[in-house]
Amino acid sequence: MVVVGAGAAGLLAAIQAARRGRATVLLEKMPRPGLKILISGGGRCNLTTTRSGTDLEAQYPASRRRFLRHALRSFPPAALREFFAQAGVPSREEDLEKVFPVSQRAADVVTALLREFAAAGGTLVAGCPVRSVAAGSGGFALTTDHGTVRAASVVLATGGLSYPKTGTTGDGYAFCRGFGHEVTPTHPALAPLCVDAPWLRELQGIVLHGVDLAVLDEHGRERLRRRRPILFTHRGLSGPGPMDLAGDVEELQGRAVLRFDFAPDVPREELERQWLAAAAAHGARRAESLLPAGLPDRLRAALARLAGAEGPLGSLGKPARRALLDAVKDLRVPATGSLGYAHAEVTRGGVALDGIDPRTMQSRLQPGLFVCGELLDVDGPIGGFNFQAAFATGRLAGLHAS
Numbered sequence: 001m002v003v004v005g006a007g008a009a010g011l012l013a014a015i016q017a018a019r020r021g022r023a024t025v026l027l028e029k030m031p032r033p034g035l036k037i038l039i040s041g042g043g044r045c046n047l048t049t050t051r052s053g054t055d056l057e058a059q060y061p062a063s064r065r066r067f068l069r070h071a072l073r074s075f076p077p078a079a080l081r082e083f084f085a086q087a088g089v090p091s092r093e094e095d096l097e098k099v100f101p102v103s104q105r106a107a108d109v110v111t112a113l114l115r116e117f118a119a120a121g122g123t124l125v126a127g128c129p130v131r132s133v134a135a136g137s138g139g140f141a142l143t144t145d146h147g148t149v150r151a152a153s154v155v156l157a158t159g160g161l162s163y164p165k166t167g168t169t170g171d172g173y174a175f176c177r178g179f180g181h182e183v184t185p186t187h188p189a190l191a192p193l194c195v196d197a198p199w200l201r202e203l204q205g206i207v208l209h210g211v212d213l214a215v216l217d218e219h220g221r222e223r224l225r226r227r228r229p230i231l232f233t234h235r236g237l238s239g240p241g242p243m244d245l246a247g248d249v250e251e252l253q254g255r256a257v258l259r260f261d262f263a264p265d266v267p268r269e270e271l272e273r274q275w276l277a278a279a280a281a282h283g284a285r286r287a288e289s290l291l292p293a294g295l296p297d298r299l300r301a302a303l304a305r306l307a308g309a310e311g312p313l314g315s316l317g318k319p320a321r322r323a324l325l326d327a328v329k330d331l332r333v334p335a336t337g338s339l340g341y342a343h344a345e346v347t348r349g350g351v352a353l354d355g356i357d358p359r360t361m362q363s364r365l366q367p368g369l370f371v372c373g374e375l376l377d378v379d380g381p382i383g384g385f386n387f388q389a390a391f392a393t394g395r396l397a398g399l400h401a402s
């Protein structure tokens with residue numbers, strides 16, 4: 001059998017197939033395998049998460065959960081960590097439920113995967129882009145720059161479109177379309193956001209914790225909300241919170257609105273009560289002193305300015321107070337998009353899931369063809385969820401391809 005793409009999904013598929021005694025050839029386009037693993041997690045590779053069970057499944061978009069259930073249950077984070085521990089890469093838990101190699105080196109992950117594949121008797125051919133995949137009588141013919149390769153079954157693990165310099169230029173979509181598979185619209189996801197608001201860009205460098213950021217559609221309906229670190233940049237917003245929203249922002253194609261709640265644990269009415277009491281007791285203080293104490297001064301000043309509430313508390317009328325409440329609890333700014341595939345950690349969209357058997361990753365349209373990893377219409381938030389899905393779906397493909 002042939003596996004196309006030596007990333008997370010392809011390497012796991014290839015190892016499983018080779019361990020089952022299948023003659024396995026792994027074809028990789030780039031001269032070096034596992035490039036995306038090497039740059040992941042800031043070079044440390046956030047392998048997976050400490051979340052498990054339904055809590056783990058709930059982290060993926062609702063429409064993908066059902067599809068992923070079998071893969072995640074048959075290779076949950078604990079089993080993934082055990083697999084890597086056996087392969088010489090013990091892992092440890094860090095903040096935000098993330099799991100990293102104890103060595104803190106993504107290179108160890110790639111080295112271990114290649115070692116396991118070689119030990120199982122598999123053959124890696126790097127620097128060998130696959131140009132086309134065709135089915136004929138008795139199997140598949142893959143055209144490569146080094147000639148035609150024949151195989152009884154093929155696992156496609158070519159990834160998506162993000163970080164194209166690592167080899168992922170969407171080749172697998174064309175291969176799958178050739179077998180009649182639908183490919184859902186693709187968008188950059190987990191990327192920094194572009195925000196067209198000068199006041200926000202002036203806050204470059206600020207980092208916020210404990211603030212809710214949501215993406216709303218053009219009707220004001222909330223699509224996704226995150227309470228994760230936010231970094232203000234010269235282009236807009238970065239950090240885990242904004243990046244988690246990028247897929248939804250991109251899907252809305254210029255119609256997305258971001259909503260900040262800078263005091264997410266205090267209801268609006270309670271905040272107003274507190275403010276009225278403060279105004280009665282300390283009327284001479286500046287209005288921005290009402291704003292949550294944890295916010296940086298530059299941001300507090302900007303919010304007061306936006307609300308037109310810059311005078312003393314005692315002079316704050318009802319309209320200004322309401323505007324300040326809006327600025328704290330319901331501040332809306334349009335998001336024009338993200339920084340795109342060159343900066344996106346994953347691709348949203350891909351090979352439509354109804355064409356793939358979730359128990360085996362085999363195509364429902366072409367027997368012997370298997371599809372796994374980011375090439376599928378599957379993506380998760382920051383925190384190890386994308387490797388978890390890629391490893392788990394790759395493993396299933398490798399267990400079932402003959």
Ligand SMILES: Cc1cc2nc3c(=O)[nH]c(=O)nc-3n(C[C@H](O)[C@H](O)[C@H](O)COP(=O)(O)OP(=O)(O)OC[C@H]3O[C@@H](n4cnc5c(N)ncnc54)[C@H](O)[C@@H]3O)c2cc1C
Nearest residue numbers: 005007008009029040041046130159167373374384386387
């Ligand atoms: C900067 C960055 C940081 C990230 N950090 C994390 C993290 O810490 N934790 C996490 O969970 N996720 C992270 N991700 C996401 C994660 O890397 C991907 O979700 C995951 O690598 C997808 O695995 P895959 O095997 O499906 O695809 P990939 O890892 O993208 O592998 C696909 C492989 O197929 C090869 N290929 C493509 N076309 C062909 C062809 N025609 N012929 C032969 N080979 C081909 C490519 O060269 C590539 O090697 C990060 C992504 C990026 C870009």
